[in-house]
Amino acid sequence: MKKKILIIDVAKCENCNNCFLACKDEHCGNNWPGYSRPQPLHGHRWMNIHRRERGQFPFVDAAYLPMPCMHCEDPLCMRVSGKGIITKREDGIVLIDPDKAKGRRKMVNACPYSAIWWNAEEEIPQKCTFCAHLLDQGWTKPRCVQACPTGALSFCELEKEELREMINSQKLEVPGKRSRGTFPGVYYRNLYRYEKCFIAGSVAAEKEGIQDCVSGANIILYKDQKKLQEIRSDAFGDFTFDNLSKDSGDYVIEIIHPELGSKKINAHLGSSYAVGNIFMP
Numbered sequence: 277m278k279k280k281i282l283i284i285d286v287a288k289c290e291n292c293n294n295c296f297l298a299c300k301d302e303h304c305g306n307n308w309p310g311y312s313r314p315q316p317l318h319g320h321r322w323m324n325i326h327r328r329e330r331g332q333f334p335f336v337d338a339a340y341l342p343m344p345c346m347h348c349e350d351p352l353c354m355r356v357s358g359k360g361i362i363t364k365r366e367d368g369i370v371l372i373d374p375d376k377a378k379g380r381r382k383m384v385n386a387c388p389y390s391a392i393w394w395n396a397e398e399e400i401p402q403k404c405t406f407c408a409h410l411l412d413q414g415w416t417k418p419r420c421v422q423a424c425p426t427g428a429l430s431f432c433e434l435e436k437e438e439l440r441e442m443i444n445s446q447k448l449e450v451p452g453k454r455s456r457g458t459f460p461g462v463y464y465r466n467l468y469r470y471e472k473c474f475i476a477g478s479v480a481a482e483k484e485g486i487q488d489c490v491s492g493a494n495i496i497l498y499k500d501q502k503k504l505q506e507i508r509s510d511a512f513g514d515f516t517f518d519n520l521s522k523d524s525g526d527y528v529i530e531i532i533h534p535e536l537g538s539k540k541i542n543a544h545l546g547s548s549y550a551v552g553n554i555f556m557p
């Protein structure tokens with residue numbers, strides 16, 4: 277049977293929270309028998325948007341990582357809860373049975389993604405259901421996906437082989453550190469925007485006593501004398517090498533300009549930072 281898959285593009289998420297609000301609209305005060313009990317108005321984030329700033333002024337960016345229940349292939353929550361309390365459907369959706377889960381507060385700690393929330397009023401653990409009550413009525417996507425204005429969220433049904441092909445061709449990833457062997461069923465595009473680091477800088481030159489930015493310079497990043505990335509400075513002379521590992525140590529940056537000559541500088545990467553202004557030649 278085809279699996280229902282959520283794909284999240286980190287580069288397209290603007291932190292507008294429409295997905296979060298659509299989830300609230302669908303689940304707060306609404307009982308969906310066989311799927312979920314009402315979500316409380318406050319405290320729960322079934323679609324939880326994590327935020328991270330990278331770099332230092334003036335080279336700063338913010339990345340957002342929307343994270344619902346990952347509907348894992350081998351859910352840790354299911355392994356540690358009692359029999360039949362959590363089920364994984366043939367289409368991949370993982371559901372908590374609200375009646376059987378009554379009073380089981382410890383289940384909140386069972387998820388490595390912190391995707392399970394405690395509903396004190398109902399005395400049950402709760403989480404994202406992929407809006408299974410809607411999908412089972414013929415909806416093609418959950419409410420969060422329908423509400424996303426930027427296309428950061430997309431939803432599809434794929435056979436195992438099709439999914440494998442998509443993972444390879446679109447370079448999809450899962451947030452690895454936390455998965456603890458659960459094999460998440462939610463995949464991310466451009467995950468480096470959240471998990472990796474950058475080295476940025478600006479190229480400038482002085483002409484007749486006036487300092488100006490240098491656009492179109494060829495800039496190459498080397499590590500251990502191996503060329504890693506090659507980019508051009510933009511209209512403001514700025515450049516960014518992204519998708520680098522935290523604490524990855526020493527790099528060399530080479531700047532080549534047809535009129536201004538070339539220059540090499542050393543960089544050392546702990547976390548995202550800027551090398552500052554590089555004056556040519």
Ligand code: SF4
Pocket residue numbers: 344345346347348351352353354370386387388389390391392403458
């Ligand atoms: S993300 Fe957590 S709650 Fe969801 S299926 Fe995986 S282990 Fe269970």
Ligand code: SF4
Pocket residue numbers: 288289290291292293294295296325340342423424425426427428429
């Ligand atoms: S609706 Fe889309 S763009 Fe807005 S926060 Fe959610 S995932 Fe990000």
